[in-house]
Amino acid sequence: MRIERHQVDAARVEKAREDFVNRIGRQVHSYSRAGLMTTTEWQLISESFLDYLGALSTTRPDLDSAEAKAVLKDAAEAAAGAVTFAAYYPHDRFHVFLDYPNFGMSYDPEYGQERDPRHRVTAGEWLDAFCLAIVADKVFAHGEAFSWARQLMPDGPVTPTRELVDGFAAHFFEEVDFPDPAEASEASEAVAASNAAAAPAAGPQPGLRALRALTDGDREAFDAALLALLQDGQHGAGPDSLLPLVPIALAALAYRTHGWTPAVDTDYLPHALVTGFETPGPRVHGLGRDPRPDAVARLAAGPVDLDRPTPARPLSPDSAARFERRTLEAITPKEGEPLDAWELTGALRYQTCLLSARASETSDATDAQLANLRLGSGLGAAAFRAALAEPGTEVEVTIDGRPLRFPAHRDTDFGPVFWETALSYALITGSSEDLEPLVLAGPTIAAEDRSPFASYRTALHDHLRGADPLPATERALKAVERARDQGFLPPPVVLFSQLVEGDETSLNLALLDALEAHRDHHCVADRATDTTAALSLDILALVCHARRTRGWAVHVRSPYLPPRLLAAAGRA
Template identity: 45%
Template sequence: MRIERHQVDQSAISAAREGFVDRIGGMVHSYSRAGLMTATEWRLIAEEFLDYLGALSADSPALDTPEAKAVLKDATEAAAGAIAFAAYYPHDRFHVFLDYPNFGMGYDPEEADGTVRRRIVLPQYWLDALCLAILSDKVARHGEAFAFTWKSMPAGGGYSAAQLVNGLMAHLFGDTRDQDAPHPATAEQRLAAIDTALAHIEDRDSEAALALRTLRALAAEDRAAFDTGMLSLLDHTGGTRPRSLLPCSRWPWPRSPIARTAGSPPSTPTTCRAPWSPASRAPAPGSGASAATGARTPSPGSPPGPSASTGRPCRSPSSPTARPGTSSTPGRRSTRDPTTATPSPGSRAP
């Protein structure tokens, strides 16, 4: 069975593609000059990348061109940057870098603005960023930030998106809200946590509820239910923005490291084809299970949460991915150390 994508007006596709290089370069530098780049700015940058990626998919649905791969990578990093800002500010140092516009921002707790209030990441924004991380195989790299921001969220109640967050944390990282449960949770405990999340959802017909049932099928190794759920999720996609042509940026389960053995998922209209397996999961953040987790413990007395600090733009003049129209603010530029230009998964520039 094959699901055809919905149609997006050609004028929207053209608008997203025309002048993108200059537009994204101007966007990141305008934000950096206007003041502190917070989670909001990084999220808006990610959305701009996704609209361009959706427009590219109109001609190349497989998204296998170098341009599409570069855009997906930076969409992921920008979205993860929003999560990192919420997780680490103002208590810890971290860095976000986008190769496409050759632009980065470093944050130092010693320059933090303590007057900016901490904010909790909304479940839907958290889900959007995690789905991109799954699609780009960057879950392990950014897992710690996702875990920190999840812990600062309310338990979820009947809100379906919040319960989907709980289910994903249980399945991907073996992390539940049961303080007495071992960590990481066993396969049975992960499945039980997903069942608990499902039981709390009030709107059983919501898209997030359907996604959680599909995730449960994956955890339970129920291939038939998983296929049915994926087809239903893809059938629910729609919208007028070019990014709506990317269903796998919203529900990327078949593409993810969650799924990696023999077999193939339902036929889908974009780059979602990948082996299916319920077995593989990302290591728990901070578990030390893999060097890819990049586990790091925050400084004592420094709970995660979004606040503010002044950030410093940086760029690499010699970067082969540099694009035109991306100059930085004089006096605030720093050159990346070549040894940290391409950090290993889980690492951050000091």
């Protein structure tokens, strides 16, 4: 059976889509400057994301895109932020973070204050937020907040919405007896008869019947209840009305719990939201898991082509000349003054900007990019030779063929991030001379690593120094979601794990996954302007290392993997 979506206001759709990246940024920062952000502000932000998501669905009803996935995530986080505020403020510490606009707000306890009843969430607000959490797979991340906010809801009549709140709570948390649909509806009718403000319930409501069917594993009953929900009619002129949250959440639960696909054919249930943006077959997610059958077939048939949709972003001639000049200044002795190893950190950043800008214009490495790589590799190695030197001594280094002397120096800027960047340059160029001080130093020689990337860097270091990398690799795999939740693109841990395991086929599968994740990350919001958009140094470094040390073939063709660099690594 096919159910067509209703028509919405075209002008509102266009308004929701127009310049959303900047508009949502202005909205969240405006709220943050206006005072305390409460349930109201977080709900308004969630509504903006939902409007945009609905607008996106008018041109792509399945919503299977990186942009839609990022928007859904923040719509759910903002709605959960409202629930969390209602649950915890002013008695507990909590934090709300939105990845899309890169915005977060931390709340500390306000001792002596009482909860403001105006900041409670209604049953309808709780239900919308909970449905978004289901679809975004964030229920248990915010489960305690949902439970507390539900207990603090304003008193009122038993309405169908409140019945659904109790039903969802019972289904997930088992904290109350699951309401019987017939009894709940009779209660609603009794209340409605004595309270004109309450909506009358006509028989057992479909939402509760669907939840009961999910609990019982009764697919026929579930399909009938979901159909009834959709046939009740969806209304509204705004694009958010194209995405009925309760039916979508129920369909998502059915698919993810029982593997049931919706029996009804309708764009009201976008495929990506129901399946959790699933691609065919299970993905490579870590040690010992099965690869995706579709990707195996594609790679077996020959090299897989992966495009780079981000636009070219060349530097102006003046900017390029300034970066080259400042790099040269960092490695040019001034009369009567010693060189400063700290200057090498800025010089490596300049070379990375030059390399990335030049890479964005071509699908293969140019002579200028090769020069950036050689120089960057030498800069990173020199910094860590200075960090390893005994205080009060000088160290001799060679950078781009120039013999230089640097006083021993260990700066906190020679921290884990800088180490990882320098390591990528050394692995791409294959310079064993430049790699040596990085392996000797390790990622934490100058600063502790408290980031979600710490285990990955430890695993890299263990692998390169001949220690067992598996314990750190397993920790790094577990930290991937933490990195993603904090707004970071996770490091290519799975790709590294396949290198460690010595599995060439799985490495190519993981490479395809890693490059797709990199591409999708930079297709969201304004991330196409990031320095890292055109090239992932981490991924490229691992591939070059696999080619150089194991002789493995690479079955993915992409501008993210300049053929000239892969060929050079294969000849080593």
